[in-house]
Amino acid sequence: MAVTRGEITYVYRVNNTFQNWHQAFESCYNMAWGSKLAILDFDESEAEENIVKILPELDPSMCYYVGYHDLFYEGHFLDIEGRELRYTKWFEGQPDNRGGDENCVSLINGLKLADTSCHKPNCYAICMEPET
Numbered sequence: 644m645a646v647t648r649g650e651i652t653y654v655y656r657v658n659n660t661f662q663n664w665h666q667a668f669e670s671c672y673n674m675a676w677g678s679k680l681a682i683l684d685f686d687e688s689e690a691e692e693n694i695v696k697i698l699p700e701l702d703p704s705m706c707y708y709v710g711y712h713d714l715f716y717e718g719h720f721l722d723i724e725g726r727e728l729r730y731t732k733w734f735e736g737q738p739d740n741r742g743g744d745e746n747c748v749s750l751i752n753g754l755k756l757a758d759t760s761c762h763k764p765n766c767y768a769i770c771m772e773p774e775t
């Protein structure tokens with residue numbers, strides 16, 4: 644599936660490797676020119692339709708890092724370009740900053756966001772890459 648952000652249309656790719664969030668951030672950049680950790684640049688009303696298009700590749704029991712974090716200010720989540728989140732459908736009880744150590748975000752249970760450790764290699768990743 645593709646999403647247009649600014650003047651660039653991106654396609655999502657799943658990276659099925661266990662990494663921590665920082666490694667996922669880097670590996671997305673290294674995947675292709677202009678590639679980055681996924682920003683879910685659509686509203687909740689569009690989300691189901693959009694995420695379902697990438698869902699066939701997603702295992703609902705797995706977590707997938709996306710390009711969101713609250714590394715700068717606890718509880719204030721931004722995307723990796725410093726913008727506010729458009730898609731904000733958190734899993735019930737999330738974000739909870741569990742253990743005071745959850746400052747990165749993953750997609751869990753298919754469609755929902757959860758705050759997640761940045762440094763434990765627990766999740767796969769979703770990258771977005773300019774369509775060529």
Ligand SMILES: [Ca+2]
Pocket residue numbers: 713717718740744745746747758
């Ligand atoms: Ca946090």
